Amino acid sequence: MATAVEARGSGRRLRLALRVGGAAVVVGGLVFAGLRVHPAAVATTGPDPTDWRGKTAQGLAVAATINGKWLDGLGVHLELRCDGGARAESLTWAPAPDLYVQNGDTVTATQAPRSSRGTDGWTLRTEGRLAMVVGDRPHGTASVTVRWSRRDARVLCQSGPIAFSLARRAT
Numbered sequence: 001m002a003t004a005v006e007a008r009g010s011g012r013r014l015r016l017a018l019r020v021g022g023a024a025v026v027v028g029g030l031v032f033a034g035l036r037v038h039p040a041a042v043a044t045t046g047p048d049p050t051d052w053r054g055k056t057a058q059g060l061a062v063a064a065t066i067n068g069k070w071l072d073g074l075g076v077h078l079e080l081r082c083d084g085g086a087r088a089e090s091l092t093w094a095p096a097p098d099l100y101v102q103n104g105d106t107v108t109a110t111q112a113p114r115s116s117r118g119t120d121g122w123t124l125r126t127e128g129r130l131a132m133v134v135g136d137r138p139h140g141t142a143s144v145t146v147r148w149s150r151r152d153a154r155v156l157c158q159s160g161p162i163a164f165s166l167a168r169r170a171t
Contacts, residue, residue, distance in 0.1 A: 052138055054166035060090075062142075062164045066134050071100055071107045074130065076142045076164060080157035089157045093128050093144045107132045107140070113147075122150045129161075138166040 049067040056062055060077040075094040082089060099109040109130040118124050125147045132140030141161040148155040 051169040052166035053169050054138075054164055056142075056162045056164040058162055062166065064138060064166055066138065069105060069134055071097075071102065071132065071134055073097060074132070076162075078142065078144055078159040078162055080144060080146060080159045082155055082157040084155055086155045086157070089146065091144065091146070093142060095128060095130055102134075105133050105135045107134060118148065120150070122148050124148050131161075140164060 049065045049072055052064045052066055054062045056076060056078065058079050060079065062074070062076040064074045065072040073094070075092050077092045078090065080089040080091065095109040095111050099111055101108050107130065109128075111126070111128040113125045113127040115123060115125050126144065128142065128144040130140060130142050132138065141163050142159070143161045144159045146157045148157070
């Protein structure tokens with residue numbers, strides 16, 4: 001007959017085993033789901049990843065890596081207009097690859113509002129959207145919104161949808 005202490009220890013071991021086993025199942029499921037959405041993540045039979053460079057409608061830099069027909073990464077420099085007479089802000093937005101939703105040559109990404117700490121007690125919430133077409137002449141639009149807040153002060157900065165186009169980087 002087990003004592004209460006032994007039974008409690010066995011229960012802890014069982015919960016730990018279930019957590020570890022459950023985590024392995026969840027991670028395996030996520031990997032499987034990710035590979036179904038982006039099969040190029042496993043093996044690409046197409047060309048090597050190609051770097052693309054271009055400009056936004058604001059005249060700022062944009063860069064992407066496209067592997068065959070799959071978008072692997074994007075970074076777009078944007079100028080944001082701010083309300084209340086605040087100075088314009090600029091930033092480089094690079095949506096995380098796990099946000100990419102690709103259907104044929106069309107790629108979209110939506111970054112939900114994400115909060116972070118700024119300086120001098122400011123908190124900022126950043127969100128962004130991407131709509132893009134890959135292929136022979138990649139192009140699209142990107143937009144970013146940043147909301148700054150501190151106590152009673154609020155500043156809204158937005159890029160609006162900014163068009164961009166890309167060309168294959170000369171080697």
